[in-house]
Amino acid sequence: MRRKQVGFAAALFAVGVIALTACGQGAAQSGSASPATEQAQETQQASAEQSDVDFLRGSANSNKADQNTGDRAPATASPEVKQKWVELRVANAGGLEPAVVNGKGLTVYWFSDDPVKGGVSNCNGDCAKTWPPITVAKGTKLFFPGIKRENIGFVKRQDGATQVTIGGRPIYLFNKDEKPGDIKGQNVGNKWFVINPEGKRAVAPAEAPATQPAPPAPGAKPASSVTFFTGKNFDDFSGNNFATGVKVEAQCGDLRGGFKSLTTDGAVKIWSEPGCKGKSAVVTDDVADTAPLGFPDGVKSYIRA
Known part of the structure; x- marks a missing residue:
């Protein structure tokens, strides 16, 4: 079902000087972030910036998203075409379940150098070439089957782009993953991990604690x-x-x-x-x-x- 357009708060942070190790081609070995000079460590009040991102229930297919745009756009497509829609869905990724994948089935990761709910990504420059951030723009349709709406958020990147977060963690792809099920980025440098729908580390089903479905919420509104x-x-x-x-x-x-x-x-x-x-x-x-x-x-x- 189509959800109403929802505004999100773009957290803007000014930060102190920190040297971070390079994360370009070496990211596949070290998983460290690219060098970045952070500004003075004063937290500015987050501005409630109105966005035109559309949150939509169901999947890209069930919402009839254009298959030549969004997550399934050709590699040569423009950023505008690639940001027509983004899908984040629950899946089995290389034996890890539940995990999050995008609209092409590619595995989604989080970076341990990013502070949880810190409003910032520490993977920029060459790092972002190896670990492309998942971003949205005004007008992007965001499909999220299986992920709670309250677990999805956003941060502003150094280049001004808006990056999606799950559980307060900025999320990324890995440029060496080629097909659904690849998890070549898992545990790279002991810093990069497959993410689950709550923003935690995805694990093999045998390692996951047994859970029972939550009982219906009292007074829940009838489905339409x-x-x-x-x-x-x-x-x-x-x-x-x-x-x-x-x-x-x-x-x-x-x-x-x-x-x-x-x-x-x-x-x-x-x-x-x-x-x-x-x-x-x-x-x-x-x-x-x-x-x-x-x-x-x-x-x-x-x-x-």
């Missing part, structure tokens, strides 16, 4: 629209996977087969069989995998909760 995905982790571009967006009504709605993940803007009741029969559950937040809810074959019908 839901996007269902045939693949888990909001996957609608691998193999034969696809997504379908539905308007949720007070009467039962059937789906064409089993859908194994979903994004929702409110409370929806899901069922394991057509006709709102079989096992049921009420969800009020995005679900990356319906199996832990007791839906191994996916959701087959739904109704407004």
Whole structure:
């Protein structure tokens, strides 16, 4: 579902003199930041700069984003074309899950030299060539299936660009990753790590603590629209996977087969069989995998909760 345009606070910081080690081609070995001279260490009050970034539920595919722009634009495309849209979705990245990937399925990283919620990126110059920051501009559409809106933020970079953050950490790609599933940047220099949807280090599923889906929030508003995905982790571009967006009504709605993940803007009741029969559950937040809810074959019908 399309969210209203949301303004974000662009934190502007003036900082003291620090020498940082180079992070150009050597970033693949050291992971250090490029040299940067920081200004006097006075924190200026953040200005509430109105942005025209559009936050949209669902994926790039389900929102019918132009496949020749945004994250999937050719390498030779202009920055304006590349910033038409940005997608950040939950996925399995090289065995790490949940991890965050972009609209091409490339792995997203964080840098330990960046202060958490510090409002600054310490990867600039040559470092940013090796670790391209994920940036937005006015008019960018930002798709974020599986990531809580409150976990997404922004910082101003040295060059004036606006960089996306997850959990207060500026996020990057790695220029040596070539295809979905590559995690060649993981643990580079013991400073670069694959990020999870909360802004923490992504780990292998066996290492992750077992979690149960959160119970529905008391008084949650009924869903008006839901996007269902045939693949888990909001996957609608691998193999034969696809997504379908539905308007949720007070009467039962059937789906064409089993859908194994979903994004929702409110409370929806899901069922394991057509006709709102079989096992049921009420969800009020995005679900990356319906199996832990007791839906191994996916959701087959739904109704407004």
